[in-house]
Amino acid sequence: MAGAEDPAKPAADSSETRLARLVLALRSQGVSDPGVLNAIETTPRDLFTPELFQERAWEDQALPIACGQTISQPFIVGLMTQALGVEKRDRILEIGTGSGYQTTVLSKLARLVYTVERYRTLMAEAEGRFKQLGLTNVITRFGDGGLGWPEQAPFDRILVTAAAPGEPKALLSQLKPTGVLVAPVGKGPVQELKRYRGDGQGGFDVEILTEVRFVPLLDGVAREL
Ligand code: SAH
Secondary structure, eight states, X not given: OOGGGOTTSOOOOOHHHHHHHHHHHHHHTTOOOHHHHHHHXXXXXXXXXXXXXXXXXXXXXXXXXXXGOEEOOHHHHXXXXXXXXXXXXXXXXXXXXXXXXXXXXXXXXXXXXXXXXXXXXXXHHHHHHHHHTTOOSEEEEESOGGGOOGGGOOEEEEEEOSBBSSOOHHHHTTEEXXXXXXXXXXXXXXXXXXXXXXXXXXXXXXXXXXXXXXOBOOSXXXXXX
């Protein structure tokens, strides 16, 4: 006997088993917020993963997507979402839609998610996924997210999923006085994941949460062929 019917060869794990294993891995690394874990558990990561990497959709790894960008590692998505401390009534601004995976996780926790992407192709693909999932609280914009979304400011929470070279001042100015912004900050291949919490008086308490590796936040929109 050979191939799929070989009794000595274990069948591939189902998506459910792989997802359960992923959620356990996140828990063991400190993602403990039940709402965040539930949002990750109910987001089909395979939908956001390119055909070529389908087998790896449930691994706790960042994977390549179109336009030379990446879909973030689930642990980092869990960590950043937890650090943001999202509340049900929140209006969130996300910079760097990419595949739309992180956007979808946020959409399950907040009232409205505004998301900005500088690649038209990625934005169009992500919009297709939001539609397929029936998400009604995601508002998209093709543009330079480094400038934020002034017409919709101020936001309760801002999440930046590309590495800002320095303090994200334009974005901080679009946060509510006691809002929270989480962003990778740094110019090199490894950045500091920072959390800025508004003190209510125009200042911020800043914490470094961990080290991360994100693609850079670039100026302007991308030119595509
Ligand atoms: N959160 C995404 C990961 C995105 S990778 C996911 O879950 O799949 C970072 C994304 O930020 C890339 O798609 C990149 O094109 C985008 N990006 C970089 N600079 C940007 C800018 N100035 N404005 C908007 N998007 C930007």
